[in-house]
Structures are given as C-alpha cells and as structure tokens.
Amino acid sequence: MKYSIRIILLLSFFWASAQEIQIKELKGTISHDSLNVSGVHIINKTSGATTISDADGDFSVLIKIQDTLLFSAVQFKPHVIIVNNKIMQQDKITVYLEQRVNELAEVVIKPHDLSGNPAADMKNSNVKEPINFDDVGIPGFKGKREEKIVPIVPGIGTLTTVDIEAWYKHLSGYYKKLRLRRKWDKQNQAVVDLIEFYGVRFFMETYELTQEGVYEFVLACVEDEEEDVIENLKNGNHSLLLDTFARKFESIKERE
Numbered sequence: 001m002k003y004s005i006r007i008i009l010l011l012s013f014f015w016a017s018a019q020e021i022q023i024k025e026l027k028g029t030i031s032h033d034s035l036n037v038s039g040v041h042i043i044n045k046t047s048g049a050t051t052i053s054d055a056d057g058d059f060s061v062l063i064k065i066q067d068t069l070l071f072s073a074v075q076f077k078p079h080v081i082i083v084n085n086k087i088m089q090q091d092k093i094t095v096y097l098e099q100r101v102n103e104l105a106e107v108v109i110k111p112h113d114l115s116g117n118p119a120a121d122m123k124n125s126n127v128k129e130p131i132n133f134d135d136v137g138i139p140g141f142k143g144k145r146e147e148k149i150v151p152i153v154p155g156i157g158t159l160t161t162v163d164i165e166a167w168y169k170h171l172s173g174y175y176k177k178l179r180l181r182r183k184w185d186k187q188n189q190a191v192v193d194l195i196e197f198y199g200v201r202f203f204m205e206t207y208e209l210t211q212e213g214v215y216e217f218v219l220a221c222v223e224d225e226e227e228d229v230i231e232n233l234k235n236g237n238h239s240l241l242l243d244t245f246a247r248k249f250e251s252i253k254e255r256e
Helices: 002-018 085-089 118-123 164-171 174-198 200-206 213-224 226-235 238-255
Strands: 024-031 041-044 050-052 058-063 068-073 076-082 092-096
Touching (some): 041 058, 174 213, 174 226, 213 226, 213 238
Parallel strands (some): 024 092
Antiparallel strands (some): 024 058, 041 068
C-alpha cells in the first residue's frame, strides 16, 4: 500500500512538471489602412493584464496558452484572439481590426399639423404631463448645480447694491475653501477615471508600483499637468496620457 501511494505521488510530480505554465511577453502591432491605431485597449481577460497601443499601434502584453485577448476601441469593432501554440512561437504579431460603423435605425417622420408657433403648438398638443427642454429639443443644463462664487469688484456699486452675503463669504475665507474643495473633487474624479480605464494592474506592472501606490502616482500626474490630463482623457488622447505617466515615472526614478 505504501509503495502504491509513493508511485502515485511520483507520477503526480512528473505530470505537474510537464504541465508547467509557460508565460511570455507578446509584442504586436495594430493595423488599419486609414484609422488612427493609437489608444487601442488590449485586455488579457484570463489574467487581467491590460495595455494600450502607442502612436504607431505597437503594444506588448504577457500571455500564456489559452489566454483570451480582447482588442477594444471606439473606432473599431471588438476583436478577440485565443492564444495558441502558433502565437506563442511568434516574436511579434500583426492584428488587423475592422472599423466600427454606426448605423441609425429606420426613422419614420409623421405629420403632426404643426403651425410653426411653439407656444400655440404646445397649447394644442393635449399633453398633460409637464415637458422639459429635452422634449422640445432645446439645450439645457443637466449637471449638478453648484453654488456660484460671486466676484467682488472694489469701487463699483453703492451701499444699496452691495451683496453683503458675497462680501462676508470672501472675507471669511468661505469662497477660498470652496474653490479648493472643487479643485480636489475635480482632481480626484480624474484619478478615478484614469485608474478605472487603464486598470490597477497596468500601473503596477508598467511603473513598478504597489497596489497602494497606484492612487498616489496617478494623483501626482494629475497635479503636475491637471488641465492637459483632463483634456486628453476627455478627448481620448491616450498616447499623450502615456507620455505624461512616463515623464512622472522618470522624474520619480531620478529623485530616487
């Protein structure tokens, strides 16, 4: 019985050794005839590793056999690759992506006997529910309304026109604290958006960070180039964002 157990354990050891997982860095290039290939998000859905293609469409990501790679961008259709032996043996691959074409559903226009007078048409519409600017196609503010900071201009106005509450908020430092809090909120939202988009693992692996250090690193990037970072994030300029991260990483290494 003892010999049988030893034989089973020995066979299990050799089987585990033979099944040792091979991990490698896969380098590749996104290709398309006309569209910009920078900023394509490459996600290893098996391991959770993520990366972004650079201005030339180049990328690198860690893979192993049977990993699922997802290529995603606004201008392209999602593309999935299952890692097989052929891919594992290649030093570099080229990924051809297909353009995403947005198609509108069929639009049917029906006559409503409108007169061209908005007030009269609304009165005769028999609509009992209150309507808002969305219902009539008028632009309107949809965000969260914030307290207005009233500027104080010395030498203008009389005692009867002075905004006493505004003066008090300036003199007490209330407006100063309000501006600072709004700045912090804006920076914090940018940090959260960046980490959610790129993923914690991306910052940890690319910039040699601990999980706890990711927030501080991204916050430092936002503080250094706040307006540029927020604008590039809004416009999807990922190559410029990656340059910002790289500059901050190099400056930290130099100080160390």
